[in-house]
Amino acid sequence: MDNNHFDWSKTQFETRAIHDGQEPEETTGAVIVPIYQTSTYAQTGINQTKGFDYARSDNPTRSALHTAIASLEGGAWGLAFASGMAAITNILYLMSPGDHILMSDDAYGGTYRLIDKVLARYGVEYSMVDFSELEQVREGLRDNTKLLIAETPTNPYLKIVDIAGVAALLSDRYGSDLGGTALTKPLFVIDNTFASPYIQQPLAHGADLVVHSATKYLGGHSDVVLGLIAGNDDAIRENIKFHQNAAGAVPGPFDCWLVLRGMKTLGIRMREHSANAMRIAEWLKADPAVKEVFYPGLPEHPNHAVAKRQMREYSGMVSFTVHGGLESASRIVAAAKIFTLAESLGGVESLIEHPGEMTHASTAGSKAEVGPDLVRLSVGIEHIDDLLADLEQALEVGVPAGAAAD
Numbered sequence: 001m002d003n004n005h006f007d008w009s010k011t012q013f014e015t016r017a018i019h020d021g022q023e024p025e026e027t028t029g030a031v032i033v034p035i036y037q038t039s040t041y042a043q044t045g046i047n048q049t050k051g052f053d054y055a056r057s058d059n060p061t062r063s064a065l066h067t068a069i070a071s072l073e074g075g076a077w078g079l080a081f082a083s084g085m086a087a088i089t090n091i092l093y094l095m096s097p098g099d100h101i102l103m104s105d106d107a108y109g110g111t112y113r114l115i116d117k118v119l120a121r122y123g124v125e126y127s128m129v130d131f132s133e134l135e136q137v138r139e140g141l142r143d144n145t146k147l148l149i150a151e152t153p154t155n156p157y158l159k160i161v162d163i164a165g166v167a168a169l170l171s172d173r174y175g176s177d178l179g180g181t182a183l184t185k186p187l188f189v190i191d192n193t194f195a196s197p198y199i200q201q202p203l204a205h206g207a208d209l210v211v212h213s214a215t216k217y218l219g220g221h222s223d224v225v226l227g228l229i230a231g232n233d234d235a236i237r238e239n240i241k242f243h244q245n246a247a248g249a250v251p252g253p254f255d256c257w258l259v260l261r262g263m264k265t266l267g268i269r270m271r272e273h274s275a276n277a278m279r280i281a282e283w284l285k286a287d288p289a290v291k292e293v294f295y296p297g298l299p300e301h302p303n304h305a306v307a308k309r310q311m312r313e314y315s316g317m318v319s320f321t322v323h324g325g326l327e328s329a330s331r332i333v334a335a336a337k338i339f340t341l342a343e344s345l346g347g348v349e350s351l352i353e354h355p356g357e358m359t360h361a362s363t364a365g366s367k368a369e370v371g372p373d374l375v376r377l378s379v380g381i382e383h384i385d386d387l388l389a390d391l392e393q394a395l396e397v398g399v400p401a402g403a404a405a406d
């Protein structure tokens with residue numbers, strides 16, 4: 001809706017999350033953006049509209065969300081999609097047969113599957129490198145590379161990509177101009193799902209596009225599936241918007257509304273997720289059943305210095321390996337009571353899962369395969385004492401005393 005009369009760009013993140021794109025509605029004064037549950041809009045004459053003609057193309061609840069995500073990511077524009085994968089698909093429509101994609105070797109399983117199983121059939125090549133190693137990124141670039149896509153923190157090992165480092169490497173080699181949709185410089189896309197814009201803003205570090213599964217932290221309550229993109233380049237926006245309208249991967253107005261509502265509390269939630277996760281990472285480190293803890297907030301994390309520079313907090317995702325392999329890991333995820341055994345992440349409630357058998361099963365046999373002794377936590381915002389007690393009993397069941405020595 002175009003009723004933003006106040007310049008929110010001068011205000012802080014928490015204020016923008018609540019207000020930008022979401023001022024009271026003009027006809028009724030409704031404080032909250034209404035759910036415009038309509039598929040079409042009355043025209044005063046042929047093609048004379050109030051900015052909306054058909055709801056696949058746009059919807060006022062959705063446009064409020066576009067303004068909101070652009071504001072939080074510090075981009076010129078935002079777009080909303082039916083899911084995170086729909087958002088990524090619409091970016092990938094920029095690829096043509098013969099183009100090459102460079103992706104990270106511990107990509108989200110669904111992103112890997114889309115590029116490996118779907119895009120490959122359309123003649124788009126890809127290769128994978130460890131994006132936390134700038135030298136590997138440099139060496140991975142090919143003459144036909146048109147797109148780089150990486151997450152940071154990565155999933156499930158929570159490695160950190162130096163976004164400014166990758167951006168500098170690309171501008172050294174290609175200059176600063178994308179060349180519109182011809183992409184004379186490869187498009188650098190950061191999947192910011194694991195951090196959220198409260199914690200890190202990839203566009204400010206030189207990424208060309210930010211993509212989100214808003215299903216996770218932005219929605220924040222495990223009650224909606226939705227995807228978002230933010231960026232600065234207008235030609236890229238037009239291309240993505242054209243393909244969205246052509247192919248139809250649009251979110252419904254209620255889902256947009258749920259994400260708008262979730263985003264209002266993003267700052268306060270991310271601070272709490274991060275504080276709980278830090279305590280749990282420290283606690284896991286001291287448990288004899290645990291082999292290794294992966295959390296970018298730990299000083300000994302190999303990319304901690306980069307994380308400290310580019311992130312405001314370290315988010316709520318913690319992974320760890322345990323003694324006793326698959327059997328131990330399976331017993332732990334089954335024994336947890338407050339941590340619910342489930343895929344996904346980023347909600348207020350804590351979740352636990354086994355990446356090798358669940359979220360990352362589709363990467364088996366590939367370079368992105370994960371170990372059988374790995375457990376991943378999405379740390380929620382319950383009381384820390386209850387979370388620690390639950391993990392303690394689950395580890396006791398999973399790795400009986402004495403078994404901690406493989």
Ligand SMILES: *Cc1c(COP(=O)(O)O)cnc(C)c1O
Binds near residue numbers: 111191226227
């Ligand atoms: C969940 C997720 C996606 C896919 O998003 P959906 O909303 O499930 O389609 C993409 N990237 C990351 C990092 C994710 O966690």
